[in-house]
Amino acid sequence: MTGTSPLLPRTAPPNRAATPPTSPAVARVLTVLKYLSLVGASVVMILPLVVIVLASFKTSDEYSSTGPFDPPGSWLNFDNYATAFNDGDMLRGFVNTTIILVISLAGTVLIGSMAAYALDRFDFRLRKVVIGLFLLATLVPGVTTQVATFQIVNDLGLFNTRWSAIALFLGTDILSIYIFLQFLRGISRELDESAAIEGAGPLTIYFRIILPLMKPAIATVVIVKGIAIYNEFYIPFLYMPSRDLGVISTSLFRFKGPFGAQWEVISAGVMLVIIPTLIAFLALQRFIYNGFTAGSSK
Amino acid sequence: MTPTPTTNRAPAAPAGTATPDRAQPSHTGWRRPRRVSLGNAATPYLFLLVPLALLAVFTYVPVANMFWYSVTSWNGLSPTKEYVGADNYVEIFTRPELFRVFWVSLYYVGASFFQLAAALYFATILSFNVRFRNLFKGILFFPYLINGVAIGMIFLYFFTPGGTLDTALGLIGADGISRQWLGDPDTVNFSLAGTSVWRYMGLNFVLFLGAIQSIPHHLYEAAQIDGANRWHQFRYIILPGIRPIIGLSFILAISGSLAVFEIPYIMLQGANGSETFVIQTVNMAFKFHKIGLASAMAVVLLVIILLITWLQRRIVPDEKVNLS
Numbered sequence: 001m002t003g004t005s006p007l008l009p010r011t012a013p014p015n016r017a018a019t020p021p022t023s024p025a026v027a028r029v030l031t032v033l034k035y036l037s038l039v040g041a042s043v044v045m046i047l048p049l050v051v052i053v054l055a056s057f058k059t060s061d062e063y064s065s066t067g068p069f070d071p072p073g074s075w076l077n078f079d080n081y082a083t084a085f086n087d088g089d090m091l092r093g094f095v096n097t098t099i100i101l102v103i104s105l106a107g108t109v110l111i112g113s114m115a116a117y118a119l120d121r122f123d124f125r126l127r128k129v130v131i132g133l134f135l136l137a138t139l140v141p142g143v144t145t146q147v148a149t150f151q152i153v154n155d156l157g158l159f160n161t162r163w164s165a166i167a168l169f170l171g172t173d174i175l176s177i178y179i180f181l182q183f184l185r186g187i188s189r190e191l192d193e194s195a196a197i198e199g200a201g202p203l204t205i206y207f208r209i210i211l212p213l214m215k216p217a218i219a220t221v222v223i224v225k226g227i228a229i230y231n232e233f234y235i236p237f238l239y240m241p242s243r244d245l246g247v248i249s250t251s252l253f254r255f256k257g258p259f260g261a262q263w264e265v266i267s268a269g270v271m272l273v274i275i276p277t278l279i280a281f282l283a284l285q286r287f288i289y290n291g292f293t294a295g296s297s298k
Numbered sequence: 299m300t301p302t303p304t305t306n307r308a309p310a311a312p313a314g315t316a317t318p319d320r321a322q323p324s325h326t327g328w329r330r331p332r333r334v335s336l337g338n339a340a341t342p343y344l345f346l347l348v349p350l351a352l353l354a355v356f357t358y359v360p361v362a363n364m365f366w367y368s369v370t371s372w373n374g375l376s377p378t379k380e381y382v383g384a385d386n387y388v389e390i391f392t393r394p395e396l397f398r399v400f401w402v403s404l405y406y407v408g409a410s411f412f413q414l415a416a417a418l419y420f421a422t423i424l425s426f427n428v429r430f431r432n433l434f435k436g437i438l439f440f441p442y443l444i445n446g447v448a449i450g451m452i453f454l455y456f457f458t459p460g461g462t463l464d465t466a467l468g469l470i471g472a473d474g475i476s477r478q479w480l481g482d483p484d485t486v487n488f489s490l491a492g493t494s495v496w497r498y499m500g501l502n503f504v505l506f507l508g509a510i511q512s513i514p515h516h517l518y519e520a521a522q523i524d525g526a527n528r529w530h531q532f533r534y535i536i537l538p539g540i541r542p543i544i545g546l547s548f549i550l551a552i553s554g555s556l557a558v559f560e561i562p563y564i565m566l567q568g569a570n571g572s573e574t575f576v577i578q579t580v581n582m583a584f585k586f587h588k589i590g591l592a593s594a595m596a597v598v599l600l601v602i603i604l605l606i607t608w609l610q611r612r613i614v615p616d617e618k619v620n621l622s
Contacts, residue, residue, distance in 0.1 A: 034423050041420065042437045045496070048452050051462045055455070068455075068465045111349050118345035130346060137357045141603055143557050143576055144596045147583045148360035148367060151374070156355075171356030177349065202341050231445045233560055238584070252447045253564065263455055270448045277443050285436065288443070292501065293508035 049274070056080050056267035063264045080268035084255075088265065090272050092244065093251030100162055100236075100247065101229050104169040108176050108225055109218050116180035117210050121192065138174050146238060153239055164239035165247075169229055176221040179294060183217035184210070223284060223291040230277070248273050361600075367593035374589040386594035396595070399575050402487055402562075403555050409491035410551035416495070417502035418544070422532055425510040435507070439500035446497075450564030453493045454480070483571035490562050490572055497561070502547050509540035549610040553603045575599060 055063060057072035059079070084090050119131060149168070150159075158164040191213070192205045200208070211218075233249040240247070246254065252269050259265045281288060368386055370379040390396050420438055424431055441449070456462040457479035464476045479489045517535050526534070559576040562568055568577040575595070583592035 034428070038420070038423070038428070038434050041416075042434060045437050045441055047466065048456045048462055048496070052452055052455065068460075068462050069469075111352070114345045115349035118342040122342035122345075124339065124342045127342070130350065133350075133353060133358075137353060139604055139607055140357060140361055140600065141553065141557055143559060144579075144600045144603070145357070145360040145364055147579065147589060147592045147596050148364040149356060150583070151363065151589075152355060152360055167352075168356060171352035174353075202345070206345070227443055231443075233446050233564065238580075249445055249447045252445070252451065255451070263458075266451055267455070270451045273445045273448045277445065278440070281436070281440060281443055285432075289439070289504055289508070292504055 052267045052270050055264050056271045058264045060262065060264060080264045081272065083265050084269040084272055088255055088259070088269050089243065089246055089251045090248065090269060093246050093248040096162065096245060097230060097247040100165050100169070101226060104166050104229055105222055105226055107166070107170045108173055109221060111170060112173065112176035112180045112221060113211060113214055113218070114206065115177045116184050117206050119177075120181055120184045121189070121210075134174055134177060142172050143234070146234070150238065158239070160240055160242050160245065162240070162245060165232075165235050168235050168239070169225075169232075173225065176225060179221055179224075180214060180217050182294075183214060187213055219287055220291040220294050223287055227277070227280075227288075364593045364596055364600075367589050368597045369590075369594075371590045373587045374583070375587065379590075382590065386591045387598070389591060390594055390598060396578070399573050399578050400556070402572065402574050403558065405487040405491040406494060406555035406558050407552055409495050410548075410555055413495045413499045414502055414544070414547060414551060417499050417506055417547075420503050421506035421510055422536060425507060425536075426528070435504075439504050441497055442500035442504075444497070446560045447564055449493065449497055450561060453489075453496075453561075454565055456493075457489050480566060481570060486566070486570045486572045490565065493561050493565075494558070502551075505543055505547065506540060509543045510536055513539040545610065545613070549606060553606050556599065556602060556606075 051068045054070070054072055055068065057075055057077045057080070058066065059073070059077060062073055115134075119127065153159055153164050153167070156167070158167055192209050195205050195209055231249065232247075233253070236245070236247045236250050237253065240250070243254075252273055255266050255269050259269075367379070369381060369383060371382045371385070372379040420434075424435055428434065444452075459476075459478065463479060464473065467473050467476055477485060480486050513535060517539075518531055521531050521535060557576050558574045559580070562572040562574055563577050563580075566572050568574070568581070576599070579592050579595045579599070582588050582595065
């Protein structure tokens with residue numbers, strides 16, 4: 001690629017091995033610079049979150065009389081969390097998000113793996129055409145077609161139901177078909193072929209052999225897709241305007257009205273949304289890194 | 299600004315990847331490598347029925363409809379759609395205020411250069427031995443996982459007068475440069491593009507890091523024997539080794555910059571000069587009920603993004619991004 005030269009970092013990584021070009025003094029300076037840059041970047045990443053944590057424990061008076069970096073008087077003041085959870089409809093948001101998440105993920109795994117099974121394990125006349133259709137669809141950015149998708153969701157009678165989000169999460173997901181296809185291609189056919197010789201039908205093979213073999217790919221899809229659904233704003237915002245159907249994104253978005261300048265309550269709402277993500281990240285770190293690397297490069 | 303690979307769409311995958319290599323694995327013994335036929339000819343179609351139906355209903359029909367609506371003056375409600383020819387397209391290109399919002403994207407394009415450079419820098423230094431490596435990796439990546447609305451709120455507070463940024467500037471004695479970060483049309487897009495870098499840098503970083511770590515280790519050792527320092531290793535091993543993923547990230551960053559929606563919409567609803575093309579399209583369709591004009595705008599964006607993707611295929615023809 002021609003445009004790479006501006007991307008080169010100014011400071012070369014320090015040279016630890018005792019190779020001639022860099023003297024020990026220079027190497028030490030470079031090491032210090034390296035750690036400075038890492039610490040600096042970490043501060044930039046963490047600071048905006050830390051102030052939210054601080055604000056979420058402050059009382060309203062405290063908030064207006066102290067600066068953003070001042071610690072709260074009590075670290076056990078969970079009033080803002082209670083307000084956000086109850087008055088801010090976050091509870092309902094979590095319920096709706098969970099319902100949509102579970103159904104969409106189960107559907108995605110089934111649909112994606114079935115499509116991958118058909119495309120990888122069968123020879124049929126329109127195979128190339130079907131693959132082409134899926135490929136071509138990846139070129140269409142979802143955000144551009146919402147204008148027309150809206151009419152379809154409306155015509156199907158899904159507008160203002162949870163099914164609108166579920167249908168769209170299932171219907172526009174080509175990434176998981178890719179991940180499954182890629183994974184299935186790496187699995188030897190021996191097992192399913194010998195099952196077929198013993199007389200097992202395609203459905204039996206799919207459920208008894210293919211699906212269990214695909215566990216690692218299923219984990220990847222569930223993680224990548226799960227995070228995307230948990231964080232999705234546009235689809236629920238556009239298709240589920242009813243207050244009762246608020247998901248966590250849209251519920252938090254609605255904080256802007258009633259809680260206007262009550263930053264301590266908004267901060268608590270933000271924390272309520274982030275904490276599950278943080279727990280999932282800490283628990284599943286390795287899978288998450290692998291999932292994103294696998295999901296985006298294939 | 300980088301479209302996340304998780305936004306329901308697969309990223310533009312290199313052309314070769316989805317067509318499986320039909321070369322059969324060499325079977326042992328005498329068995330001829332041939333496929334055992336399963337069920338009847340209809341079986342694969344039955345498995346594909348639901349995926350294809352969804353693909354048609356939620357991708358192809360909307361795209362076709364979009365083209366059709368774009369030559370009508372439909373308002374989204376009336377039962378009839380009046381054909382108006384190319385009027386909507388003429389309107390887009392002759393009303394400067396409609397097309398001008400594309401310039402807002404340039405802030406995000408510029409920011410994505412910085413974003414990719416920073417991601418490449420941190421991926422490179424963290425691919426070598428560094429203390430607290432996993433901690434740094436986690437800190438740099440975590441923002442990418444955070445809910446977009448939460449990020450919007452965090453940065454509204456960050457940029458609010460007397461908020462995080464102003465206080466931090468005060469601590470280092472630079473409060474002189476404090477201003478209405480989100481209220482001033484001259485700075486608002488810098489603030490929002492910065493937010494976007496904060497959000498998406500971690501993804502690029504982790505992708506680059508994964509690619510760097512998949513470079514065979516003996517290459518570094520051989521280079522070190524030849525007296526190459528870290529800079530040489532970066533220049534002649536790492537950079538060529540991860541070129542495909544850099545190219546792909548670059549294209550995704552640019553097409554993502556043209557389709558920016560969440561951050562400016564969540565934070566400001568496009569106010570103060572932060573309106574992007576997508577926000578304008580959404581408002582045109584769902585606020586002003588001009589479905590015809592909005593569809594034409596969506597078609598224009600689609601064509602531009604397809605063009606960029608096509609250019610990418612030309613520039614990086616058959617290079618597969620292979621990280622595993």
